[in-house]
Amino acid sequence: MDKRKPAAIVPFGGGADVERRQAFHSALPTPERLARAVLADLERDLCDLLATDPDLADVTRAELLDWVAVDVADAVAELAEHGWNEP
């Protein structure tokens, strides 16, 4: 909490909470930027996988797309559920 604004003088503490939430929101990347970062890294890893992984030799584009779509959705869902609060 911002030490310059003790909770006692903020009515119901609501103002400070809204400010904190807004500050948090603006500190995070936009969805577009986050998606771009993930996709860039993912593309590099998938190229590497396809070029080096012996078990992926005969995987088709459609098959890989199905798998990756499921895995990306699961990874995002897991991050959303726990945040970075580690169990």
Next chain:
Amino acid sequence: MTGARVAARQSVRRAVLNRVRGTVLAHQRIARAQREHPVLPPDLLEEWRDLLERTRPLLAADLPDLLSDVFATTPVDPTPGGARRRRNGKQLLPSDLKRLLAYSARYVCHRTDREDVGTCRAPLTAAADRRPVAVRAAIGVRGRPDGGRYGVVFARYGNRVWEVRAADTVLCEVEALSTEEAVGWYVREDLAAALGT
């Protein structure tokens, strides 16, 4: 699914989960927010979920093009680099290990000389003679270097709770961890290859 298909499927899943979690949590702005709020209170968690909820469709929409680019730029080689195939779907080859090592602290590793446990053909059981009853491991993909020829890797933050004990030792208070729960296994030589040693 055939053995090779299972291995392919597991390899892709491992790589994608590692990458998506890793890139999101290591993003400069997100890493800074983590430092400021080590534990997310409910209202900020809601904000975080909103960000991911809005990111998810953007990712899904771009995946078809991304996959086309990947296939267009990667040379098709039936046996890439003349590499050997995995003994089973859980085997981590040097290229897998390099990717996991980039986010090593998000994994724990139990090293063993037992081939059945070390190759994910048998569950990893707690040592019978130690208290508390728990599976012991070390933080990071490498595990304890003196621990054995095989390394069995698990996600540090998943369905299981790994409590940090002395130094980098962690323990999971269960009698056994099934082979399905492991991210994968490796042999010492492949770890050395991944580390370039």
